[in-house]
Amino acid sequence: MSKTVDVKEIDQLVKEGALLIDVREEAETLMGYIEGSKNIPLGELAKYLDELPKDEPIYISCQSGKRGETAVQLLMDNGFDAYNVTGGYRAYAEYRQSADDTKEEQANMAQIKPDRELNCSGLQCPGPISQVFQTMNQMKEGEILEVKVTDPGFIADAKAWCANTGNTFIGSERSGKTTVAYMRKGTAGKSEASVQTGGENANKGATLVVFNQDLDKAIASFIIATGAAAMGKKVTMFFTFWGLNILRRDEEISQDGKDFMEKMFTKMMPAGPKHLPISNMNMGGMGAKMIRQVMEKKNVDSLETLMENAMNMGVRIVACAMSMDVMGIRKEELIDGVEIGGVATYLGQAEESNVNLFI
Structure with missing residues (x-):
């Protein structure tokens, strides 16, 4: 013990x-x-x-x-x-939130007049912070955003996000299980309440090499990618070998022109997010279905939704050209929005990044 x-x-x-x-x-x-x-x-x-x-x-x-x-x-x-x-x-973040809430009660939250309201109740990380990022991009300097959440870790995330993106966390208050947070676009009148993060690296990028095709690892990859994008980072995800199966379309694509080995690869590999296995307790695909059911019950975004959100937030999705050639995967077999690139593409982005992960 x-x-x-x-x-x-x-x-x-x-x-x-x-x-x-x-x-x-x-x-x-x-x-x-x-x-x-x-x-x-x-x-x-x-x-x-x-x-x-x-x-x-x-x-x-x-x-x-x-x-x-x-x-x-x-x-x-x-x-x-x-x-x-x-x-x-x-x-620790929940404790600090509670302590900060006590201090923030001294300020009259009722006097705050939000310009935009965002209801993220029921959403789990990274859903709320991703929606905050997208909403803030549509707002003018100095405008105030009101966010309603039930995720207990959101306030810590929001303070870190504000500190890294040049925005202001004004305060928060609780009403039952719901927390209402207020953020201002820009730094005017910035509150002292914040969680410290690596601000000096805030403008650097993040790169992820996705080698694995497991559903749980793909979900983790896109959660990290959307979180980094929400923090203002330029994010590149480089999919290679088995990771390419995450990007495949879930539909029949003509195999004309492929040789025998390429056709065998196509038949044996999972086509798209709905057919991916999980890394433990897969049980012939039953484990993957179970984890999807649990995610839906807990209001956690599906892998498909995470992928869509990542692209909408500007995450760059690159498929390895060499791996595609080896495995017999063509561009038309991949979902829309995927770029084709080589190792130089990845290394060029990695050189400009302070977060580099291999999954």
Whole structure:
């Protein structure tokens, strides 16, 4: 059983000089992190053991606490005094939201006159922040947006988004299970309430190499892509080998002109998002259907919707020309909006990006 520390204590501990390590992937920290934390992804933590102090406690934060338990166990097994932040960044963000709400009650929210209203109740991440991004693009400088949400992590996301995109988070209030947030386009009269993020890298891009065809990994890829695009980043997704199947049309396409091997590939590979397997418990396709049902029940966007939203937000979708040739996939077999490119296309975008992921 790993030792823990409450989210209410961590700010003071960091202020006093304690070492806090965030073991999430770098892309996850784009939507906010605990100020003063050092980002070392869990998969790389073992490489840094020689650089970490054994004469003082080490505190670990992740998204929900699960990876934190694994990291704490690794550190304890190697002689460190380690503590897991209970509930991870999600619990910390909710605690900070609650604390900020108390402060914000001093301001009269009823006096705020929004220019636009956006109801995102029932939507899960990244739905609300994606809609905020698209709505803000249609607004004028200085106008105020009112957003109604039920996602408990939205306020932390909204503050991080505002800090990275040059907009202003004014405040929020709760009404039952619904939270109402107010944001102003631009920075005039900017509120001090914000979650710190890597603003110095806000204008850099993000690239994702999508090699895998698993449904769950495809969903994660597009959630990260839309989140990064909403943060104002220029995003490129480069699909290669099995990842190309995510982009295939779910309809019969003429195979005239293909040789025997190319036709075999076409028949054996899943055609489009509706036919993708999942990485665990696929059970002949039953697992993929089950996860789709759960996503629909929880109001999480389907992969098809995530893909459409990503393209509408300007995410660049590039299919690897060499992989298409090897696997016998033609351009007309892919969905609309896909570009064809080579490795130089990817590397050119990667050079301009500060987030590069291989999925």
